[in-house]
Amino acid sequence: xxxxxxxxxxxxxxxxxxxxxxxxxxxxxxxxxxxxxxxxxxxxxxxxxxxxxxxxxxxxxxxxxxxxxxxxxxxxxxxxxxxxxxxxxxxxxxxxxxxxxxxxxxxxxxxxxxxxxxxxxxxxxxxxxxxxxxxxxxxxxxxxxxxxxxxxxxxxxxxxxxxxxxxxxxxxxxxxxxxxxxxxxxxxxxxxxxxxxxxxxxxxxxxxxxxxxxxxxxxxxxxxxxxxxxxxxxxxxxxxxxxxxxxxxxxxxxxxxxxxxxxxxxxxxxxxxxxxxxxxxxxxxxxxxxxxxxxxxxxxxxxxxxxxxxxxxxxxxxxxxxxxxxxxxxxxxxxxxxxxxxxxxxxxxxxxxxxxxxxxxxxxxxxxxxxxxxxxxxxxxxxxxxxxxxxxxxxxxxxxxxxxxxxxxxxxxxxxxxxxxxxxxxxxxxxxxxxxxxx
Numbered sequence: 001x002x003x004x005x006x007x008x009x010x011x012x013x014x015x016x017x018x019x020x021x022x023x024x025x026x027x028x029x030x031x032x033x034x035x036x037x038x039x040x041x042x043x044x045x046x047x048x049x050x051x052x053x054x055x056x057x058x059x060x061x062x063x064x065x066x067x068x069x070x071x072x073x074x075x076x077x078x079x080x081x082x083x084x085x086x087x088x089x090x091x092x093x094x095x096x097x098x099x100x101x102x103x104x105x106x107x108x109x110x111x112x113x114x115x116x117x118x119x120x121x122x123x124x125x126x127x128x129x130x131x132x133x134x135x136x137x138x139x140x141x142x143x144x145x146x147x148x149x150x151x152x153x154x155x156x157x158x159x160x161x162x163x164x165x166x167x168x169x170x171x172x173x174x175x176x177x178x179x180x181x182x183x184x185x186x187x188x189x190x191x192x193x194x195x196x197x198x199x200x201x202x203x204x205x206x207x208x209x210x211x212x213x214x215x216x217x218x219x220x221x222x223x224x225x226x227x228x229x230x231x232x233x234x235x236x237x238x239x240x241x242x243x244x245x246x247x248x249x250x251x252x253x254x255x256x257x258x259x260x261x262x263x264x265x266x267x268x269x270x271x272x273x274x275x276x277x278x279x280x281x282x283x284x285x286x287x288x289x290x291x292x293x294x295x296x297x298x299x300x301x302x303x304x305x306x307x308x309x310x311x312x313x314x315x316x317x318x319x320x321x322x323x324x325x326x327x328x329x330x331x332x333x334x335x336x337x338x339x340x341x342x343x344x345x346x347x348x349x350x351x352x353x354x355x356x357x358x359x360x361x362x363x364x365x366x367x368x369x370x371x372x373x374x375x376x377x378x379x380x381x382x383x384x385x386x387x388x389x390x391x392x393x394x395x396x397x398x399x400x401x402x403x404x405x406x407x408x409x410x411x412x413x414x415x416x417x418x419x420x421x422x423x424x425x426x427x428x429x430x431x432x433x434x435x436x437x438x439x
Contacts, residue, residue, distance in 0.1 A: 004296075004308045009288050009315070012150075015159035017284025019146065022162035026169045026199060027053070028273050030192040033173045035266075035339040041189055042339055043262045044124025046269025047115045050254045051125075052132050053276075054247040055104060059096050059140050061239030062089060063147035064373045065232050068294045070151020071374060075298020079152075079216060085226040086148060086217040092229075093144040097137025105133055115251070116258030116265075124189045131193035135200040142200070145207040150291045152215060161206040169199040238378035245385040249393045249417055253410045256397060260406045267347035268407060270338045275355050275414075278323050282363050285315050286370025293374030306433040309371045316363035324359040327352070347407060354411035358418055365422035368429050380428060388420035 027049050035042040066089050073079050104111060112125045146158040175184060176191030187194065212218055250272075257268035289312045296305045327334065331352060335345040372381050393413045400409025 002303055002307055004292055004304060004311060006311075009285065009292070009311065012153060012155050012288035012291055013285040013315075015284075016150070016155040016287035017281055019155060019158035019162040020280040020284050020287060022166050022203075025166050025277065026196050028277060029166075029170055029173050030196060031269060031273055032338050033177045034189055034192050035270075037177070037188060039262055039266050039339065039341045039344055040120045041124050042269060042344075043258075043266045044117065044121045045128050045189060045192060046265060046272075047112060047117045047121065047254060047258065048125040048129040048132065049269070050115060050250060050272070051104075051111055051129060054250060055100055055133075055136065056139055056143075058240060058243045058247060059093070059100060059136070060143045061243055062093055062140075062232065062236045063143040063150075064239060064290060065235035065378065066144060066147040067150040067290050068235065068374050068376050068378075069228055069232060070148055071153070071291050071294030072298035072376070074152060075295040082226075082228060083217060084221045084224075085228040085232065087219045087221040088226055088229050089148075089232055090141055090144050090219075092233075093140040094137045097140040101133050101136040104136075105130060108133070115254050121258075121262060121265075128189050128193045131190060132196055135197045138197075138200040138204045142204045142207045145211050148211065148215065148217065150287060151294065153291055153295065154214075155287060155291070157210045157214060158207075161203050161210065164206060165199040165203040168202055169195050172198060235376065235378045238382045239373075242378070242382040242385040245382075245389040249389050249414070252394065252397055253414065256401060256410050257407060263341065263343045263347055264407050266339065266341065266344045267335075267351065268410065270335060270344075270348050271351055271355050271411070273338075274327075274334070274352075275358070278320075278355075278359060279362055279366065281323065282316050282319055282359075283366050283370065285312050285319065286366045288312065289367060289370030290374040293371045294376070295374075297375050302433065305371075305375070306429075309368060309429050309433065312371060313364060313367040316367040317360055320359035320363035324356045327356045327359075331356075351407055351411050354408075354415060358415050361415065361418045361422055364426060365418050368422070368425035371429070372425060381425075384421060384424045384428075387424065388417050392420040393417040 030045055030049065031042060034045045069085070070079065070082060073082055108126055108129050109122065112122055112129065115125075117125045142161075146161075149155065149157050172195035173192055176187045176195050177189075179186030179191075253272070254265065254268065258265040289308070293305055293308060296302075296308065331349070334352070335348040339345060369381065393416065396416050397409060397413035400412055403409075405412065
């Protein structure tokens, strides 16, 4: 096989888009609902969401690692050898989630203050975070199971589970944030956090049911540690370091925005949530890249791997242009979905063009990011993020702040960051796999 059929790619990618956008949609809904309570509440939830997402992304790297391992063993026809690994990997995720819940809950105020949260914004951020953080072990276990599904070349189960979670979150957000007169009191910011937590409970319960009913795996395992667990830990560790670099960029962006004022961090929160939604949307085809490239590597089909990398890149670019076109059409209206504050909307509209401009650049970076994850090239992904963050993003955001670009500088830094990420991966992929593909 020299080219992966588009039908097979779509079978994995389209459900992955829906599943992958579940967490950012939950964040978008929380921000949209809370935003109508006030700018201070929106800023608080935005900062708390940034911290929550940072921890999730740090710990959820086992999802990509386990997907790579399962898909490669599937390509070899040896999935039976993973029966001991699967339950151990899920238990590892639960343990990590509990550990980080305990650690961050104790120091939540100090952590949120690192984002420049203060006063009422800090109070709302802490209220929201302490409830959402309970969901760390739930979300990480769910992500781990989703990685197993993806490795088995199935993303529709994760899609169905995610749709159920998002649907419940939307309903509960409205009910718990605003309340129902005479029946349910208004919980405000806490209501949004409770809605998200209950959605995570539902998603984990459904994920476990699908794992037991639809896959060859279960929770029975030998006491001896699976040899593959050490491979999983190594890959996850490399992705963990990579994600620290990733979170440095997200943290600094939020911190600088918060330093410019509540209206600026509120506008930044809206822009970042849309940026993340787009990223997860585009990343659906990258998820297919993860699953399929791993299987092709297991089958030692190197020529198809090279062709497939550029197939995914072209598809991602098409999606990014469609997203950019949609954002351009709704440019003057999107901000109003999240807040009524005229100043916040004005700041958002002033920077939104940078979010739009980043879409095709992000597409290239995410395409090869997914392929490299499936190939198990976690170390190179780690080095790429370290270079892009500390030689690109960090110098740019400090320089632009110094020369007075304020919120514009934050988003220029993100743009340059993504150019470096995509460019480095593209060059590496061509250098490493083109000779293999030569006829």
